Amino acid sequence: xxxxxxxxxxxxxxxxxxxxxxxxxxxxxxxxxxxxxxxxxxxxxxxxxxxxxxxxxxxxxxxxxxxxxxxxxxxxxxxxxxxxxxxxxxxxxxxxxxxxxxxxxxxxxxxxxxxxxxxxxxxxxxxxxxxxxxxxxxxxxxxxxxxxxxxxxxxxxxxxxxxxxxxxxxxxxxxxxxxxxxxxxxxxxxxxxxxxxxxxxxxxxxxxxxxxxxxxxxxxxxxxxxxxxxxxxxxxxxxxxxxxxxxxxxxxxxxxxxxxxxxxxxxxxxxxxxxxxxxxxxxxxxxxxxxxxxxxxxxxxxxxxxxxxxxxxxxxxxxxxxxxxxxxxxxxxxxxxxxxxxxxxxxxxxxxxxxxxxxxxxxxxxxxxxxxxxxxxxxxxxxxxxxxxxx
Numbered sequence: 001x002x003x004x005x006x007x008x009x010x011x012x013x014x015x016x017x018x019x020x021x022x023x024x025x026x027x028x029x030x031x032x033x034x035x036x037x038x039x040x041x042x043x044x045x046x047x048x049x050x051x052x053x054x055x056x057x058x059x060x061x062x063x064x065x066x067x068x069x070x071x072x073x074x075x076x077x078x079x080x081x082x083x084x085x086x087x088x089x090x091x092x093x094x095x096x097x098x099x100x101x102x103x104x105x106x107x108x109x110x111x112x113x114x115x116x117x118x119x120x121x122x123x124x125x126x127x128x129x130x131x132x133x134x135x136x137x138x139x140x141x142x143x144x145x146x147x148x149x150x151x152x153x154x155x156x157x158x159x160x161x162x163x164x165x166x167x168x169x170x171x172x173x174x175x176x177x178x179x180x181x182x183x184x185x186x187x188x189x190x191x192x193x194x195x196x197x198x199x200x201x202x203x204x205x206x207x208x209x210x211x212x213x214x215x216x217x218x219x220x221x222x223x224x225x226x227x228x229x230x231x232x233x234x235x236x237x238x239x240x241x242x243x244x245x246x247x248x249x250x251x252x253x254x255x256x257x258x259x260x261x262x263x264x265x266x267x268x269x270x271x272x273x274x275x276x277x278x279x280x281x282x283x284x285x286x287x288x289x290x291x292x293x294x295x296x297x298x299x300x301x302x303x304x305x306x307x308x309x310x311x312x313x314x315x316x317x318x319x320x321x322x323x324x325x326x327x328x329x330x331x332x333x334x335x336x337x338x339x340x341x342x343x344x345x346x347x348x349x350x351x352x353x354x355x356x357x358x359x360x361x362x363x364x365x366x367x368x369x370x371x372x373x374x375x376x377x378x379x380x381x382x383x384x385x386x387x388x389x390x391x
Contacts, residue, residue: 007223011231015205019235025200029239032196033247036189037254043185044258054078057132058085058093063102070102073143079136096129098122100136113151183349184320186251187342190244191316194281195288197243198236199309202292205232207305210297216387225381229293229374236289237282244281248274276348280341280359283366287337288312290373297377334358337366 020026057079064071064081074080085093101119103109109116118140122133149159209215218228252269269277292309299305320342323329333339334355340362348354381387 008227008231011223011227012234015231015235016238018205019201019239022200022204025204026239029197029200030243030246032189032193033243034250036186036193036247037251040185040189040251041254041258044255054135056080056089057098057135058082058089059098059100059132059136061100061102063104063106066104066106067102070140070143073139074136077135077139079132079139096123096126096132098129098132098136110147183346187345187349188317188320190247190277190281190345191284191320191338191342192313193243193247194240194284195292195313195316198240198285198289199292199313201239202232202236202289203296203302203305203309205235206293206296207299207302210387211302219381219387224378226374226378228381229378232293233286233289233370233374236293237285240285240288241278241282244278244285248277273348276354276359277345280344280348280363283363283370284337284341287366287370287373290370290377294373294377297380335361335365337362337369340365 054077058081059079060082061071061074082090082093099119099121101121103116103118106116120133120136120140122129124130124133152159152162206215209218219225248269252274255268291312295312296305296309299308316338319338323333323339323342326333329343334343335358340358344355344359344362
């Protein structure tokens with residue numbers, strides 16, 4: 001028993017020494033932990049600015065002189081004529097080509113109560129133009145609604161008859177739920193970080209060692225293949241977990257620079273949230289390492305291992321996004337790896353009570369699948385075809 005532990009300890013130390021020897025690969029592993037919080041901060045500030053402020057929109061107006069009150073409403077909403085744009089702004093908005101045409105018969109049609117067609121010409125496939133187009137349409141609709149109300153009042157009709165029912169909305173969401181843009185990005189980055197951080201280590205300790213003939217020499221020693229796999233998994237998972245800790249720490253600092261009060265939201269990573277996330281993501285780090293090692297050993301070369309294992313990053317990116325589009329999620333999604341952790345993280349960030357039973361089940365299932373991958377890989381390493389990358 002003592003000999004077995006000593007062998008495992010020696011193998012783990014060997015794996016860590018080789019992993020930390022390559023400083024560039026290590027910096028690459030931790031790069032996402034440092035860049036993701038910065039991206040969250042920058043994107044959050046940009047989104048809050050778009051939600052709270054109304055940046056200037058420039059559009060080409062044809063027939064503006066025929067509707068002075070409508071033009072005033074456009075100005076009040078910071079939608080200005082293209083002729084007033086200067087420098088780079090003029091070039092940008094001229095390229096977007098938003099054009100609003102007001103007919104010459106505007107005043108006459110208004111007096112006669114006719115329907116007036118205001119032409120909005122724009123490229124609706126241009127994503128940057130969608131928000132300005134929506135603002136233009138909102139101004140026109142509000143202006144038309146105000147005119148309609150005034151016409152009814154002039155005819156002695158109470159405008160309240162147009163709204164026989166009124167909805168009184170009572171939002172039960174916690175203030176932290178309003179910061180879902182941050183929590184969604186953080187949850188996605190945490191899952192991807194668990195898979196990406198140990199990627200280089202997993203490939204180097206499998207396909208890399210095989211090409212350097214280190215694996216063959218290692219397996220010639222009187223040690224079991226299970227200990228070899230466990231040592232490599234320990235190193236890969238530890239680096240992933242260290243990356244997660246670093247990401248959470250930097251995020252808790254960077255979020256402090258985002259003024260969420262502008263949208264009535266709060267977001268913080270306290271000690272409880274920090275601990276729950278670590279408990280939740282530890283099985284994912286182990287599962288990611290086991291999955292990457294398993295597929296890396298199946299590859300015939302180092303380059304093939306890079307191509308194959310890199311595809312696994314699609315898993316943590318695809319599953320959370322797919323969950324968003326599921327209105328009625330089946331219960332079994334709460335138990336499987338990645339999906340179960342993603343659902344629990346969503347509830348945690350919303351400030352909802354933690355479903356400890358679901359957390360325990362999904363963790364056990366994730367560890368069980370990792371153990372199956374480890375046992376399967378240990379068995380495969382007893383074959384010369386895998387060790388020597390034979391066809």
